[in-house]
Amino acid sequence: MNDIVAELQGVERALAAVACDAVAGDALRALRDDDLLRVMSAAGDVLRRAEAVLIASTAHTEERSEAGVEIKLTTRYGCRNTNELVQRATLVSAQRAAEVVRSAHAVQQHTIFSSGELAPAQFPHLREALSAGVIGLDGMSAIVSTLRGPAAVAGHEATLAADIELAAAARGDGDRPKQTAEELRIMAKVWSAFLDPDGVEPTETRALRRRGLRIGRLRDGLVPTDGNLLPEVAAQFLVILDSINNPRADVPGPRFSEPGSDEHAADVGDRRTAAQKRHDALATLLNKAAEFGGFPDVGGTPPTLVVSVREEDLVAGTGHAFVRIGDAEEPVPIGVARHYACIGNIQRTVFDGAGRIVGLSITGRIFNAVQRRAIIARDGTCIIPGCNVPACWAEIHHVVPAAEGGPTDTCNGVPICWWHHRHIDDGQWQIRMRDGVPEVRGPSWWDPHRLWRRASKSSLRLRDQVVMQQ
Structure with missing residues (x-):
């Protein structure tokens, strides 16, 4: 056993005792706030030192596994590459192992075959910062992943300038505080634009070539989709999705209930995942686009x-x-x-x-535009309690369906979002019209008594309720 392994094992035993006290022994509970922060800071110091050793050992593993070596170290230990070897030796994820390998490449000193001397690392000053414990794996990965491409075309002197500046930022030279990994990533992006000012355009060219949306075939009740969106398209799409889903917190002010009814919580737990909400918002968007029209005809008729x-x-x-x-x-x-x-x-x-x-x-x-405006003035947003999809995105639901003689009239229409409309016949939520006013009965998990309740969210109707209660 060599000295480095023995020293690391000694450190591990010391840390094991500290971890046992901190986690199992609950020694942190009695600490004052400032002492608790000191513990976090000290743990970060230890972590960065350990990551420095890991990155350095990975760099040597890479050198012993490069082409030209008679028997690669990775092959000798039954691994495809250094990434797999790091995973098995340290129990980290493949993504984390990739960050370790990239950082190792950045600080690795190759042996010059002809002279046996060590060549400088690609980022020698970051190598020093790593050795000093002022930057860890997250900081190294943030910089290296950002500068890897630009550094290849910028030349040694320009890359060295970025290396010097970023290492100084990591140390907190001068009046600057030490920088977090995210702050170093932002600085590295600025240097990336400086090192390769033409890099954005080739990136855009590649992006334009790779953009696309693929729609597969129906399988198990779903149509798989995947693809790549241009950033401005994704941004516009997300803004529209936010508008539809409308995450709205409670606001200060009075809450209203119908006269004679017991108060009931308006906010209903939405059990959909974020991905499911995006899907349902897309369905709303497509239906609304089809409703507005203006698309080229398909076979002589609008796309229907x-x-x-x-x-x-x-x-x-x-x-x-x-x-x-x-x-x-x-x-x-x-x-x-x-x-x-x-x-x-x-x-x-x-x-x-x-x-x-x-x-x-x-x-x-x-429902025509006049009917729609009247219904929204009466009911506000989606009629289901707790659903805040704006009225402009809502569909108008026939409370009594056509098969049962229900007319397309204001006394038979209520606004409802795509999701609740799609599942209204499941019976969890029920809607009826009483004297031309909609009432809603919720599922038993929401209302054990399953009472019919007037469900208007219209500001005008809520104001009328205040007047009636005075």
């Missing part, structure tokens, strides 16, 4: 989602509907047909026994 279903299945709520996805018609749940029958036009096609079309009719089921 056509959902095909047997009328008896639609009325009974059983069976399947069909939607054309690309060049194939795919089965979808009957709820899709009920949803789009509620917000779109219904075209009835009657066939005889031989399949000949013997009847054709179209029933309009779309």
Whole structure:
């Protein structure tokens, strides 16, 4: 056993005792605030020192595993590459191991074959900062991953200038405080633009070439999608999604309830994941875009989602509907047909026994702009309590469906978001009209008594309630 291993094992035993006291023994609970911060700072110092040893040992592992070595160290220990060896030796993730390997490349001193001397590291001053314990793996990775490309084209002198400045920032030279890894990343981005001022344009060229959106085939009830968005497209998309999802905190001021009803919490726990919310916001956006129109015709007609279903299945709520996805018609749940029958036009096609079309009719089921404005003035946002999707993104739901004789009229329409509209027939949330005013009954987990409650969120209606209570 060599001295370095023995010393590290001694440090590990000392740290084991400290960790036992801190975690299992709960020794930190009684510390004052400033002492607790000193513990965190000291732990950070120890961590950076340990990471320096790890990076240095990885650099030597890389050198002993390079092409030209008779038997690579990685091969001798049964690993494909240095990344895998670091993972197995340290139990870190593949991503963390990659950061270690990249940092090792930046501070590695190669042996010059002809003379046996050591060549300078690519970032010699960062190597010194690493040795001094003022920068750790996160800081090294932030700098190296940012400057790796620009340094390859900038030349030695320009790269050395960045190396000197960033190492000084890590040390906190002069009046500057020591910089965090994120602060070093920001500084490295500035140096990246300086080292390779033309680098942004080639990046844009590559981005334009790689941009795209791929839509797969229906599988297990879902259509897989993936791709790459240009930054401005992603930014615009996220702004629209935020507008639809509208994360809104409680605001100070009075809360209102209908006269004679017991107070009930308005905020309903939304059990959807962030990814599911983005999906539902995209569905809202697409439906709204189709509603506004203005797209080029497809086959002589505006782009229209056509959902095909047997009328008896639609009325009974059983069976399947069909939607054309690309060049194939795919089965979808009957709820899709009920949803789009509620917000779109219904075209009835009657066939005889031989399949000949013997009847054709179209029933309009779309609330006009005047009706929509009146309904929103009465009800506000999505009618479901706790849902804050703005009225401008809401659909108008027929409370009594067409199959039951429900008219497309203000006394039968309520605003509702795409998600709740898609699942309103599941029975968790129920809506009814009483004297022309909507009432909502929630699921038992939200309201054990399952009472019908007036659900208007309109500022005008809330003001009327205040007047009535005075």
